[in-house]
Structures are given as structure tokens and as C-alpha cells.
Amino acid sequence: MNAIDQCWRFNPEWRKHRQQPATCSVGYAGKMTNNIGKGLIHYKVTDPSYHPLNPKPGTLRYRASKIQGKVWITFQRDMNINLVRPLLISSFTTIDGRDVDVHIFFERNKLNAFH
Numbered sequence: 001m002n003a004i005d006q007c008w009r010f011n012p013e014w015r016k017h018r019q020q021p022a023t024c025s026v027g028y029a030g031k032m033t034n035n036i037g038k039g040l041i042h043y044k045v046t047d048p049s050y051h052p053l054n055p056k057p058g059t060l061r062y063r064a065s066k067i068q069g070k071v072w073i074t075f076q077r078d079m080n081i082n083l084v085r086p087l088l089i090s091s092f093t094t095i096d097g098r099d100v101d102v103h104i105f106f107e108r109n110k111l112n113a114f115h
Contacts (some may be wrong), residue, residue: 008020014098019094040070040071041067041069043063043067043072043073043074044058044074045073045074046076047059048080050083050084060073060104061087064088064089064090068090070093073093073095073096074096075102078101079102081103082105083105083107084107
């Protein structure tokens with residue numbers, strides 16, 4: 001089991017403390033303590049649809065293009081999100097896919113679908 005899983009998986013109340021892994025993260029991001037606490041926006045992806053020019057609230061693209069600041073993203077349910085354009089994620093953004101089965105993929109052959 002990796003270090004981040006050890007930090008939350010044994011706690012049966014982990015859903016109440018979703019941001020605990022931010023205090024024990026490792027790797028490129030280092031400690032994500034700047035992405036917790038005051039000013040954090042909780043955003044739940046409820047819609048797997050994707051439109052790069054006119055994103056709907058509840059979609060991952062809407063969060064990436066419309067909401068600024070510290071954001072913790074979770075998903076309402078299992079979903080597949082097919083990116084038609086690259087998705088740029090800003091600093092201080094956490095994508096938390098625990099407890100759901102989420103697949104985010106990019107199909108190059110659909111790149112020109114929204115011209």
C-alpha cells in the first residue's frame with residue numbers, strides 16, 4: 001500500500017475527512033497543505049459530458065474554465081469523461097477520485113469536432 005493510501009484507507013470515517021491525504025502527500029506536488037483549509041472550494045462533478053466552448057455547470061471542463069482558486073474536485077458517481085480538447089488544471093487543484101470509478105481520456109480523432 002502506498003503512503004497516501006495508508007494515510008486514509010484505515011480510517012472508516014474517511015469521507016468526513018476527505019482532505020486528510022493533502023497533509024501526507026508525496027512526490028512532485030510535495031505536501032498539498034496549501035490546498036486545504038480556508039478558502040477551499042468543494043466542487044462535485046455530476047455530469048460526464050464535455051463541451052470545450054460552452055461547458056455546463058457540474059462538468060469537469062466547467063470547473064477548469066470558470067472556477068478560480070483552491071479547489072477540491074470529487075465525483076458524484078462512476079463516469080467516463082471523454083476530453084475533446086486538452087484540459088488545463090490550475091495550481092491548488094486536487095482531483096479526488098476515491099470511492100468512484102472515473103476514467104478521463106482524450107481522443108485525438110475528435111479534436112476538430114467543435115470547430
